[in-house]
Amino acid sequence: MNNEKTIPYKIYLNENEMPKQYYNLRADMKEKPAPLLNPSTLKPMTFEELRGVFCDELVKQELDDTTPYFDIPQEIQDFYKMYRPSPLVRAYCLEEKLQTPAKIYYKFEGNNTSGSHKLNSAIAQAYYAKKQGLKGVTTETGAGQWGTALSMACSYLGLDCDVYMVKVSYEQKPFRREVMRTYGANVTPSPSSTTEVGRRILAEHPGTTGSLGCAISEAVEAAVTREGYRYVLGSVLSQVVLHQSIIGLETKTAMDKFNIVPDIIIGCAGGGSNLGGLIAPFMGEKLRGERDYRFIAVEPASCPSLTRGKYAYDFCDTGKVCPLAKMYTLGSGFIPSANHAGGLRYHGMSSVLSELYDQGMMEARSYEQTEVFKAATQFARVEGILPAPESSHAIKAAVDEAMRCKETGEEKTILFGLTGTGYFDLKAYAQFNEGTMTDYVPGDEELAASFSTLPAVDERK
Amino acid sequence: MNNEKTIPYKIYLNENEMPKQYYNLRADMKEKPAPLLNPSTLKPMTFEELRGVFCDELVKQELDDTTPYFDIPQEIQDFYKMYRPSPLVRAYCLEEKLQTPAKIYYKFEGNNTSGSHKLNSAIAQAYYAKKQGLKGVTTETGAGQWGTALSMACSYLGLDCDVYMVKVSYEQKPFRREVMRTYGANVTPSPSSTTEVGRRILAEHPGTTGSLGCAISEAVEAAVTREGYRYVLGSVLSQVVLHQSIIGLETKTAMDKFNIVPDIIIGCAGGGSNLGGLIAPFMGEKLRGERDYRFIAVEPASCPSLTRGKYAYDFCDTGKVCPLAKMYTLGSGFIPSANHAGGLRYHGMSSVLSELYDQGMMEARSYEQTEVFKAATQFARVEGILPAPESSHAIKAAVDEAMRCKETGEEKTILFGLTGTGYFDLKAYAQFNEGTMTDYVPGDEELAASFSTLPAVDERK
Numbered sequence: 036m037n038n039e040k041t042i043p044y045k046i047y048l049n050e051n052e053m054p055k056q057y058y059n060l061r062a063d064m065k066e067k068p069a070p071l072l073n074p075s076t077l078k079p080m081t082f083e084e085l086r087g088v089f090c091d092e093l094v095k096q097e098l099d100d101t102t103p104y105f106d107i108p109q110e111i112q113d114f115y116k117m118y119r120p121s122p123l124v125r126a127y128c129l130e131e132k133l134q135t136p137a138k139i140y141y142k143f144e145g146n147n148t149s150g151s152h153k154l155n156s157a158i159a160q161a162y163y164a165k166k167q168g169l170k171g172v173t174t175e176t177g178a179g180q181w182g183t184a185l186s187m188a189c190s191y192l193g194l195d196c197d198v199y200m201v202k203v204s205y206e207q208k209p210f211r212r213e214v215m216r217t218y219g220a221n222v223t224p225s226p227s228s229t230t231e232v233g234r235r236i237l238a239e240h241p242g243t244t245g246s247l248g249c250a251i252s253e254a255v256e257a258a259v260t261r262e263g264y265r266y267v268l269g270s271v272l273s274q275v276v277l278h279q280s281i282i283g284l285e286t287k288t289a290m291d292k293f294n295i296v297p298d299i300i301i302g303c304a305g306g307g308s309n310l311g312g313l314i315a316p317f318m319g320e321k322l323r324g325e326r327d328y329r330f331i332a333v334e335p336a337s338c339p340s341l342t343r344g345k346y347a348y349d350f351c352d353t354g355k356v357c358p359l360a361k362m363y364t365l366g367s368g369f370i371p372s373a374n375h376a377g378g379l380r381y382h383g384m385s386s387v388l389s390e391l392y393d394q395g396m397m398e399a400r401s402y403e404q405t406e407v408f409k410a411a412t413q414f415a416r417v418e419g420i421l422p423a424p425e426s427s428h429a430i431k432a433a434v435d436e437a438m439r440c441k442e443t444g445e446e447k448t449i450l451f452g453l454t455g456t457g458y459f460d461l462k463a464y465a466q467f468n469e470g471t472m473t474d475y476v477p478g479d480e481e482l483a484a485s486f487s488t489l490p491a492v493d494e495r496k
Numbered sequence: 497m498n499n500e501k502t503i504p505y506k507i508y509l510n511e512n513e514m515p516k517q518y519y520n521l522r523a524d525m526k527e528k529p530a531p532l533l534n535p536s537t538l539k540p541m542t543f544e545e546l547r548g549v550f551c552d553e554l555v556k557q558e559l560d561d562t563t564p565y566f567d568i569p570q571e572i573q574d575f576y577k578m579y580r581p582s583p584l585v586r587a588y589c590l591e592e593k594l595q596t597p598a599k600i601y602y603k604f605e606g607n608n609t610s611g612s613h614k615l616n617s618a619i620a621q622a623y624y625a626k627k628q629g630l631k632g633v634t635t636e637t638g639a640g641q642w643g644t645a646l647s648m649a650c651s652y653l654g655l656d657c658d659v660y661m662v663k664v665s666y667e668q669k670p671f672r673r674e675v676m677r678t679y680g681a682n683v684t685p686s687p688s689s690t691t692e693v694g695r696r697i698l699a700e701h702p703g704t705t706g707s708l709g710c711a712i713s714e715a716v717e718a719a720v721t722r723e724g725y726r727y728v729l730g731s732v733l734s735q736v737v738l739h740q741s742i743i744g745l746e747t748k749t750a751m752d753k754f755n756i757v758p759d760i761i762i763g764c765a766g767g768g769s770n771l772g773g774l775i776a777p778f779m780g781e782k783l784r785g786e787r788d789y790r791f792i793a794v795e796p797a798s799c800p801s802l803t804r805g806k807y808a809y810d811f812c813d814t815g816k817v818c819p820l821a822k823m824y825t826l827g828s829g830f831i832p833s834a835n836h837a838g839g840l841r842y843h844g845m846s847s848v849l850s851e852l853y854d855q856g857m858m859e860a861r862s863y864e865q866t867e868v869f870k871a872a873t874q875f876a877r878v879e880g881i882l883p884a885p886e887s888s889h890a891i892k893a894a895v896d897e898a899m900r901c902k903e904t905g906e907e908k909t910i911l912f913g914l915t916g917t918g919y920f921d922l923k924a925y926a927q928f929n930e931g932t933m934t935d936y937v938p939g940d941e942e943l944a945a946s947f948s949t950l951p952a953v954d955e956r957k
Binding site: 043044045047049050113116117118127128146147148150187190191209210213214216217218219412415416417418419420421456458459461462464465468 | 878
């Protein structure tokens with residue numbers, strides 16, 4: 036179909052073309068995302084309140100919705116050069132396989148040991164913790180990508196790293212745990228009996244396989260109850276979307292270099308960090324009225340926060356120790372089924388993306404797991420990369436859009452984020468290969484029950 | 497130490513700078529590697545004899561020791577663009593950690609799903625099989641990297657792929673097996689009862705964990721006893737070294753672009769494909785008297801074919817169904833301990849490298865497993881990449897050379913091959929992390945016993 040191949044298979048920026056600033060999407064939003072609220076007072080969280088949990092510099096980034104650009108410190112830029120720039124790949128082989136007139140590109144973030152984009156924010160957060168003179172950081176991890184990324188960043192900078200890993204992933208992915216240990220981290224399956232909130236959750240839900248929400252509660256407790264520690268989070272927060280803007284900025288620079296303009300931009304959405312980062316500079320153009328794009332957030336049908344959730348203030352964690360965030364949520368009491376796309380098993384969604392979705396700036400859709408793995412396997416066989424289950428949600432949507440182009444004959448340019456590799460997801464692939472993979476879609480009653488856990492918040496400001 | 501950083505962290509060639517020809521190192525050797533012999537007649541194997549086992553085009557490449565360059569077919573070049581060019585990395589972080597005046601570079605071949613350089617030859621061999629109109633190919637795999645690579649290549653081209661996987665790896669690396677299955681391959685643990693030679697080996701060595709030599713015998717039998725199949729091999733053969741020359745050619749082009757000249761070139765050595773490919777163009781210069789380099793082959797102390805083996809004609813496989821090759825060998829009866837560096841568990845060594853070593857063109861050394869993993873972990877923590885155990889042998893040697901520079905103050909330029917990632921070697925890393933890893937060095941009596949399996953060959957030509 037596209038036989039000329041005037042565009043390289045992989046576009047790598049030169050190191051001197053890499054972004055030197057993060058882009059803060061919120062600065063271009065007229066209607067800003069709603070502020071984090073203190074669950075006791077229901078007033079916006081202040082710098083002083085947040086700095087007990089997060090590093091000072093990160094709190095500043097979190098609260099700043101007007102500064103458009105933040106300099107990337109030289110040390111972080113240097114670390115990025117270990118594994119970035121990441122390639123923008125033209126999916127010639129996939130296009131050929133689909134026989135579509137669409138042009139498909141993907142930004143591949145999996146070429147590092149953490150196996151995903153998570154390292155982009157991990158090094159930033161670890162850097163600011165180190166700069167503040169802290170001893171260490173605590174965090175949660177779902178699929179293990181974030182925990183691995185943070186372990187790598189902490190080991191590089193010489194910081195302690197305590198990771199609470201969602202129990203289902205801890206058990207399904209012992210090798211992830213081992214990578215973290217190789218990088219010197221302490222890894223605890225969550226919920227655990229090492230924290231008060233963990234013991235409470237275990238008592239209430241014996242036999243639970245855990246969730247990101249639970250693990251967050253435990254990690255926060257482990258940070259605030261010890262001297263010299265702070266909590267860091269791999270997604271959801273606005274600061275994380277800020278750091279991840281490097282994905283979109285690199286992508287935009289690469290596309291501009293070759294005069295490529297995407298029509299549709301697709302990303303998988305768990306907490307929203309990858310999607311928010313990928314779309315950031317493009318969404319900025321749309322917000323400023325400079326150019327229009329279609330944005331599609333893709334989530335698992337088993338954890339459909341955008342497509343079936345409510346836009347409301349909710350706790351970020353199951354244990355209700357975190358501030359309230361206004362977001363599309365299934366309720367902090369929602370504990371997703373043991374779906375393998377671990378990184379997308381979060382009840383809520385970045386407040387930046389939630390607000391953009393609510394404003395109609397972005398679409399959302401959900402897919403069931405087996406159709407996602409079918410697309411993943413098809414992709415692996417022609418593009419060579421074995422994708423992470425999370426990323427494969429975006430692949431599925433991209434393939435669907437490309438097939439639509441085949442029907443209509445439209446030569447659209449599709450860009451999607453390939454956030455990571457599936458090397459640590461082989462149990463899930465084995466289930467798919469053996470035909471024993473099952474789908475799960477929560478029933479309306481189940482959702483109604485978890486919506487009932489939403490706190491009552493009067494939003495008059 | 498090297499604060500200027502005028503060289504990028506990672507040098508990527510442009511796609512149009514990628515090699516369009518393979519380089520045949522043998523063409524520049526005055527003393528050629530000894531020919532393969534027919535074990536019955538003890539005469540050099542002919543094209544007609546070999547074509548029953550290997551594809552025609554590959555037999556031609558195997559037998560040709562005078563043509564210096566072979567064109568890389570466009571289809572193979574296109575496939576390479578899916579995952580190549582691979583980066584030449586300046587190990588700034590490792591240099592800083594070691595506080596060495598040495599400049600360290602590594603060519604990283606792990607950025608593809610097979611996790612290693614093996615894909616370079618897999619696609620070439622699968623391509624020629626397809627071009628010959630064959631139905632499929634059979635092969636053996638040790639650590640699983642070659643099997644994965646061949647599965648990927650076959651799936652891309654639509655060929656059947658039957659993989660005999662060394663039993664110890666099959667059991668230690670179920671996820672490797674699953675990747676191969678995802679790419680549509682049939683995987684059988686070796687020795688198996690599916691072949692005559694497998695049944696014989698099982699009867700003679702009940703409870704054996706297998707070896708590459710056994711698996712080769714089974715795969716050859718599975719190829720020659722079925723219509724439309726041929727056998728392909730991931731290392732040892734001269735054709736494989738030819739295909740792998742793309743590693744060295746890319747490296748040389750990248751170094752030339754930045755006026756970098758290595759003093760020492762280091763590679764791990766199992767069957768020799770990575771090392772032979774990496775050094776090819778540099779060794780060519782040395783053979784032609786244009787420039788001198790030090791070359792160091794690094795092998796595990798548990799399977800020391802170069803450092804403790806004999807230079808003699810031997811069977812390439814345990815089952816003695818293959819031709820005889822003159823090489824440094826421990827004897828085809830040598831079954832290595834269940835050392836985790838699976839890809840280096842081969843009793844022999846490429847005849848090209850063996851001849852070069854015998855001519856004194858190259859050095860060799862061996863390391864024990866725990867010191868290798870120590871270097872691997874140190875490397876991972878500063879360079880970010882979790883290396884394969886095989887590759888880590890080269891890391892250990894590079895670190896040792898860099899530390900020698902620190903003592904002497906010499907600013908040498910060290911290049912090593914980082915052949916792959918250790919994402920599927922986490923059981924070995926777990927043993928290292930837990931302190932339960934053990935070393936194994938074969939005793940002199942053990943080696944004497946396996947040398948007694950060497951065939952009696954009169955080398956008068």
